[in-house]
Amino acid sequence: MKNLWNDGDAERLVADYAKKGVARDLALRVYTTRLLGGEPRLVLHGGGNTSCKTKATDLVGDEWDVLCVKGSGWDMGVIEPQGLPAVKLGALLKARALASLADEDMVALQRANLMDPASPNPSVETLLHAFLPHKFVDHTHSTAILAIVDQADSKPLIKTVFGDKMGYVPYIKPGFDLAKVAADVYDADPSVEGLILDKHGIFTFGDDPKQAYDRMIHYVNVAEDYVAKNGKPKTAKAALPAKLATPAAIAPMLRGAVAVARGEGRFDRMISDFRTSDAIVDFINSAGIADYAGRGVSTPDLSIRIKTGPMAVPAPDADKIGDYKAVIKSHVDAFANDYRAYFETNDALDDVQRTMLDPMPRLTLVPGLGMFGHGRTLKDAKIASDVGEMWIEAVRGAEAVGSFHPLSKADLFPLEYWSLEQAKLASNKPKPLTGQVVLITGGAGAIGAATAKLFAANGAHAVVVDLDAARAAEAAKAAGNNSIGVGADITNPAELRAAFDKAVAVYGGVDILVSNAGAAWEGGIGELDDALLRKSFELNFFAHQSAAQNAVRIMLEQGTGGVLLFNTSKQAVNPGPKFGAYGVPKAATLFLSRQYALDYGAHGIRSNAVNADRIRSGLLTDAMIASRSGARGVSEKEYMSGNLLGQEVTAEDVAQAFLHQALAERTTADVTTVDGGNIAAALR
Ligand SMILES: [Zn+2]
Numbered sequence: 001m002k003n004l005w006n007d008g009d010a011e012r013l014v015a016d017y018a019k020k021g022v023a024r025d026l027a028l029r030v031y032t033t034r035l036l037g038g039e040p041r042l043v044l045h046g047g048g049n050t051s052c053k054t055k056a057t058d059l060v061g062d063e064w065d066v067l068c069v070k071g072s073g074w075d076m077g078v079i080e081p082q083g084l085p086a087v088k089l090g091a092l093l094k095a096r097a098l099a100s101l102a103d104e105d106m107v108a109l110q111r112a113n114l115m116d117p118a119s120p121n122p123s124v125e126t127l128l129h130a131f132l133p134h135k136f137v138d139h140t141h142s143t144a145i146l147a148i149v150d151q152a153d154s155k156p157l158i159k160t161v162f163g164d165k166m167g168y169v170p171y172i173k174p175g176f177d178l179a180k181v182a183a184d185v186y187d188a189d190p191s192v193e194g195l196i197l198d199k200h201g202i203f204t205f206g207d208d209p210k211q212a213y214d215r216m217i218h219y220v221n222v223a224e225d226y227v228a229k230n231g232k233p234k235t236a237k238a239a240l241p242a243k244l245a246t247p248a249a250i251a252p253m254l255r256g257a258v259a260v261a262r263g264e265g266r267f268d269r270m271i272s273d274f275r276t277s278d279a280i281v282d283f284i285n286s287a288g289i290a291d292y293a294g295r296g297v298s299t300p301d302l303s304i305r306i307k308t309g310p311m312a313v314p315a316p317d318a319d320k321i322g323d324y325k326a327v328i329k330s331h332v333d334a335f336a337n338d339y340r341a342y343f344e345t346n347d348a349l350d351d352v353q354r355t356m357l358d359p360m361p362r363l364t365l366v367p368g369l370g371m372f373g374h375g376r377t378l379k380d381a382k383i384a385s386d387v388g389e390m391w392i393e394a395v396r397g398a399e400a401v402g403s404f405h406p407l408s409k410a411d412l413f414p415l416e417y418w419s420l421e422q423a424k425l426a427s428n429k430p431k432p433l434t435g436q437v438v439l440i441t442g443g444a445g446a447i448g449a450a451t452a453k454l455f456a457a458n459g460a461h462a463v464v465v466d467l468d469a470a471r472a473a474e475a476a477k478a479a480g481n482n483s484i485g486v487g488a489d490i491t492n493p494a495e496l497r498a499a500f501d502k503a504v505a506v507y508g509g510v511d512i513l514v515s516n517a518g519a520a521w522e523g524g525i526g527e528l529d530d531a532l533l534r535k536s537f538e539l540n541f542f543a544h545q546s547a548a549q550n551a552v553r554i555m556l557e558q559g560t561g562g563v564l565l566f567n568t569s570k571q572a573v574n575p576g577p578k579f580g581a582y583g584v585p586k587a588a589t590l591f592l593s594r595q596y597a598l599d600y601g602a603h604g605i606r607s608n609a610v611n612a613d614r615i616r617s618g619l620l621t622d623a624m625i626a627s628r629s630g631a632r633g634v635s636e637k638e639y640m641s642g643n644l645l646g647q648e649v650t651a652e653d654v655a656q657a658f659l660h661q662a663l664a665e666r667t668t669a670d671v672t673t674v675d676g677g678n679i680a681a682a683l684r
Pocket of ligand 1: 048125139140141174200201301
């Protein structure tokens with residue numbers, strides 16, 4: 001691992017922060033924290049922490065010795081000074097004399113001594129940083145270090161690899177007890193340059209930030225070199241089918257299997273992020289992969305991301321893909337049952353009240369293909385994949401020098417079910433569509449874009465499909481929540497299929513279709529050119545049918561139901577003069593919606609339609625509004641609000657109707673009217 005310290009960069013950052021009133025110590029603390037945090041082989045997504053001991057002045061001018069330590073929720077790679085809250089050191093040091101300190105009391109002590117009460121919670125490892133006398137302390141979960149410490153008999157190996165310059169700390173759950181033992185280990189030999197924490201990671205320290213950082217990189221290199229020189233790569237590979245199924249073919253099955261059934265057709269769905277590389281596949285193809293996966297996580301804080309460890313499934317045979325759904329299901333069931341047993345066994349050991357987290361895997365290893373990270377959001381799914389890559393590195397190293405033997409699951413349990421994490425559960429309410437994927441055709445138009453925005457605001461990831469790829473990307477960006485835009489001519493079945501494939505590739509599947517794209521052509525029905533009517537049918541009927549077919553194909557593979565929503569327009573029930581070319585296929589689409597409701601209700605797939613009217617959009621442009629209102633001798637405002645409520649109906653109102661239909665769990669074969677009231681078009 002390369003040492004990235006650069007005097008010029010460090011001094012530039014110090015100078016930049018000096019202008020903002022940040023002192024040199026803290027600026028340098030930020031500098032090396034980012035160096036460490038930018039390397040996934042050292043820390044990942046909020047893991048690891050750093051500190052520095054310095055002085056700070058409070059609002060009444062008193063100067064205090066403080067510990068600036070990483071705050072919870074901050075990522076080291078992008079840390080800012082406010083991510084290293086200052087805690088009065090005196091109170092922290094006094095705590096060392098206590099015989100015990102409950103986690104909640106430790107947090108209370110830390111918060112009570114913050115210089116700025118608005119700061120985030122200081123790290124759970126704050127006391128360990130405080131009890132060490134050095135000005136700068138660095139802590140990482142380096143994969144190379146984990147390869148050495150995740151062994152059955154790690155203590156002698158740690159001595160062999162690191163010698164006397166590193167202290168050995170046995171595994172203890174992070175918190176007060178670990179801080180005390182680590183400090184005792186240091187006091188027993190103050191000549192050490194750092195501490196190796198069994199089954200957990202490494203601390204290094206120094207009088208200045210460079211010394212602490214240099215030592216971190218040095219000892220990580222010592223571990224890497226040891227693995228490189230003494231490691232014997234395991235070569236036994238599992239036999240793979242002659243023809244492997246594709247990731248896209250199995251993603252919806254897997255996504256469906258890991259969805260949490262809430263009963264009565266309700267599911268908490270997850271997003272699946274597929275990740276692969278030669279290194280990933282080479283390791284996952286190992287004959288022992290299921291065994292390794294079952295042994296657990298490489299360092300305890302990964303349990304927040306991938307629970308008790310990954311799930312390995314057999315390689316998917318393209319010729320037996322029909323049986324694979326059952327294979328996946330049996331593996332997910334086994335994982336979930338093991339997880340429940342793990343919870344029940346460990347929960348029964350004391351009388352603390354705990355809520356079991358869902359028992360589903362967050363990382364699936366698929367020989368021949370790669371791995372899927374699962375999470376309630378795309379971000380969480382990607383984090384699970386990132387964690388998976390580092391888990392693979394650590395296990396590969398551990399297996400090369402011995403046998404991967406991480407922290408036991410009994411020891412992992414108190415960490416995964418740390419009382420403060422449990423307290424967060426209550427405040428972490430998901431949004432109504434969290435974990436769901438909506439594909440919207442005509443997604444860059446007024447109604448499509450408003451729908452993408454509203455669904456994304458309600459937790460869904462939107463796949464915005466539009467003829468214009470650039471505008472689709474813009475609408476996706478405006479919708480937010482990691483939504484994506486896809487350019488496609490949806491009257492071309494191959495392009496429409498590719499849009500659904502993209503949804504599967506990025507999110508693992510589709511749960512909601514908003515089949516919205518349409519275009520209007522005019523002309524008396526008796527004189528219409530056949531070609532024009534057929535063209536209208538292509539977009540206003542067949543594209544709806546193709547989109548629904550694609551959606552249903554994926555929904556059936558997932559097995560978690562779904563919703564089809566069609567924009568059928570008022571024309572479907574109430575023809576407008578010279579508007580037959582538009583209204584006739586829309587009427588067919590309304591019937592189509594009911595046919596899907598009938599044919600797929602038993603699979604939990606609902607189908608509804610919205611018939612909107614007179615919405616300012618690409619179909620009813622400002623120029624058309626001006627011309628039509630002029631022809632009728634009314635103002636534009638009167639024309640647009642010519643309904644029972646006397647109010648203009650907007651694209652956002654239509655989006656609300658789609659959202660209502662998506663959320664109304666017992667509503668199917670419904671038509672929702674969004675026209676401000678038009679008795680002639682009212683449904684009977
Ligand atoms: Zn740690």
